Amino acid sequence: MMESAEHEMLRSMGISVFPKSAPNEHPLSWPRVSASCDYLSAAQFEDLLRIDVHVAQIGNSSVTYRFKFTRDEVVVAEGSLTVVCCLLTPKGLSKTPIPAELRELFQKHL
């Protein structure tokens, strides 16, 4: 659910989760390096939950999101996810500094 909320947030910012890249460029991606969630009160099947997400920290290549899950006004869970800006190369993931234009977009959600 945190990943879905993160993806919705990226889309709302106009950032593709997996952008198309030019033939000789490596696509930019955001693999997760850390995830945690504290469950604070019980939720039940079919409950409608609201997930609020904001950017808690922007590093050189990393972004940390915080999530709050609520049912009506009750906080059900709180979570955190850290992703790293990476180039997807034929040899695998390679971290890269967050491009300035994306950093600016993330800063609006701090």
Ligand SMILES: CC(C)(COP(=O)(O)OP(=O)(O)OC[C@H]1O[C@@H](n2cnc3c(N)ncnc32)[C@H](O)[C@@H]1OP(=O)(O)O)[C@@H](O)C(=O)NCCC(=O)NCCSC(=O)c1cc(O)c2ccccc2c1O
């Ligand atoms: C992502 C890595 C390639 C980074 O490797 P590296 O060793 O070079 O990174 P650093 O140690 O320097 O850290 C970079 C940056 O992240 C911060 N950080 C690292 N670990 C943590 C942590 N546990 N908690 C918080 N922060 C952390 C660190 O402080 C640095 O921050 P700065 O801001 O200062 O730069 C490498 O770690 C790696 O490959 N990890 C495995 C990633 C992975 O497979 N995750 C599992 C989920 S899968 C996934 O999410 C995913 C994987 C893919 O391959 C995809 C491919 C295509 C699309 C999507 C994919 C995808 O979603």
